[in-house]
Amino acid sequence: xxxxxxxxxxxxxxxxxxxxxxxxxxxxxxxxxxxxxxxxxxxxxxxxxxxxxxxxxxxxxxxxxxxxxxxxxxxxxxxxxxxxxxxxxxxxxxxxxxxxxxxxxxxxxxxxxxxxxxxxxxxxxxxxxxxxxxxxxxxxxxxxxxxxxxxxxxxxxxxxxxxxxxxxxxxxxxxxxxxxxxxxxxxxxxxxxxxxxxxxxxxxxxxxxxxxxxxx
Ligand code: ADP
Ligand code: ADP
Numbered sequence: 001x002x003x004x005x006x007x008x009x010x011x012x013x014x015x016x017x018x019x020x021x022x023x024x025x026x027x028x029x030x031x032x033x034x035x036x037x038x039x040x041x042x043x044x045x046x047x048x049x050x051x052x053x054x055x056x057x058x059x060x061x062x063x064x065x066x067x068x069x070x071x072x073x074x075x076x077x078x079x080x081x082x083x084x085x086x087x088x089x090x091x092x093x094x095x096x097x098x099x100x101x102x103x104x105x106x107x108x109x110x111x112x113x114x115x116x117x118x119x120x121x122x123x124x125x126x127x128x129x130x131x132x133x134x135x136x137x138x139x140x141x142x143x144x145x146x147x148x149x150x151x152x153x154x155x156x157x158x159x160x161x162x163x164x165x166x167x168x169x170x171x172x173x174x175x176x177x178x179x180x181x182x183x184x185x186x187x188x189x190x191x192x193x194x195x196x197x198x199x200x201x202x203x204x205x206x207x208x209x210x211x212x213x214x215x216x
Contacts, residue, residue, distance in 0.1 A: 001024050001026055001080040001082075001108055001109075001211070001214060001215050002080055002081060002100070002105060002106065002107045002108050002109075003020070003024075003026075003080075003081070003082045003083065003107070003108060003109050003110070003111065003211065004082075004083045004086075004087070004107060004109075004110040004111070004185075005017055005020075005082065005083065005084050005085075005110075005111050005113060006110060006111070006112050006113070006178065006181055006182070006185075007112055007113030007114065007115070007196065008115070008117070008120050008171060008174045008178075009120065009124060009167065009170045009171065009174060010115075010119075010120035010121070010123040010124040010127070010167075011113040011114075011115050011120060011123075011196050012113055012115070012123070012196050012200070012203060013030075013084045013085060013113060014030060014032070014033075014084055014085075014136050015136050015200055016113065016196075016200075016203060016204060016207055017030060017082055017084040018135070018136070019200075019204045020082055020204065020207055020208065020211065021082045023204075023208060024080070024082070024211070024215060026079070026080040026081055026082055027076045027077055027080075027081050027082070028081075028082045028084060029068070029071055029072070029077065029081050029082065029083050029084065029086070030083075030084040030085050031064060031067070031068065031083075031084075031085045031086040031088075032084070032085045033084075033134065034067060034071065035049040035053060035059060035067075036053075036159075039053070045063070045067065048063065049063070053160075053161055054160060054161065054166075055166070055169070056161055056166040056167070056169040056170040056173060057169075057173060058088055058089065058173060058177060061089055061091050061092055061095075064086065064088075064092060065092060065095050065096075068083075068086055068092075068096070069099060072099070087181060088177065088178045088181070089177050089178065089181070090180050090181060090184055093181055093184050093185070097188075107188075107190055108190070108214045109190055109192060109210070109211060109214050110185040110190050110191045110192070111192055111193075111194050111207055111210060111211070112182055112185075112191060112192070112193045112194065113194055113196035113203070114193050114194065114195055114196055115196045115197055117171060119197060120171065121164075121167060121171075122140075123138065124162050124167050125162070125164070125167075126138045126139035126140045126141070127139075127158070127159065127162055128144055128147065128156040128157065128158055129156065129157060129158075129159060130149035130151065130152060130154040130155070130156055131154050131155050131156070131157050132149065132152050132153075132154025132155070133149060133151055133152040133154055135149055135151045135152070137149070137150075137156060144156060192210045194206050194207050194210060
């Protein structure tokens with residue numbers, strides 16, 4: 001299975017990706033997570049990415065594409081993968097298509113997580129991430145006022161780019177640069193929209209219902 005999750009920041013891509021990937025036993029590849037790991041590790045890539053991420057802008061295509069090419073070349077991604085947060089521009093999608101074609105592969109399905117802006121802002125304002133295992137929580141919806149991860153006991157943190165001002169800019173960037181992907185994948189006939197409102201488990205079930213016919 002080769003899958004892509006698209007949707008605005010806060011739609012629940014990372015949350016759903018962890019459940020869908022584990023259901024299908026495929027690696028979850030999140031470009032946001034890889035960039036953040038590079039930022040914490042203080043690598044050259046991290047230093048470059050940070051300037052864009054802090055502003056809520058996209059990291060330039062050539063940098064992002066090179067990073068994804070490396071990751072998709074690893075052994076564990078040969079039989080399938082779930083991409084979370086990539087592609088995010090039409091040029092990224094075109095290069096991904098050509099790259100997979102060169103390798104005799106293609107995407108099976110692109111799931112668009114559909115939620116309105118108001119819900120997205122509520123979700124991002126309360127997002128917390130575990131500094132140890134990376135699991136995503138929500139202050140209000142998961143009642144996480146103690147900042148401790150129920151999965152591993154790690155400490156939760158709030159992402160710098162989840163500040164209200166940056167969130168507004170990220171939503172504009174989504175509309176301008178990422179939303180055109182919906183048309184791109186609809187034209188390729190591999191796009192399916194999933195209602196991403198309601199409890200996390202229900203969204204996972206809706207997504208799995210769309211995915212199952214394609215899973216071997
Ligand atoms: P969210 O989960 O809120 O959608 P991500 O964790 O996916 O955010 O991404 C965080 C930031 O990392 C983005 O705002 C952007 O700066 C950078 N980033 C992640 N994926 C990409 C990509 N495919 N292209 C360019 N920049 C990216
Ligand atoms: P994205 O990766 O698309 O930016 P996340 O998966 O990080 O989105 O989710 C953003 C926030 O919304 C997190 O705090 C997460 O716990 C919360 N969230 C995700 N899905 C739901 C849902 N179905 N209902 C309520 N909150 C959710």
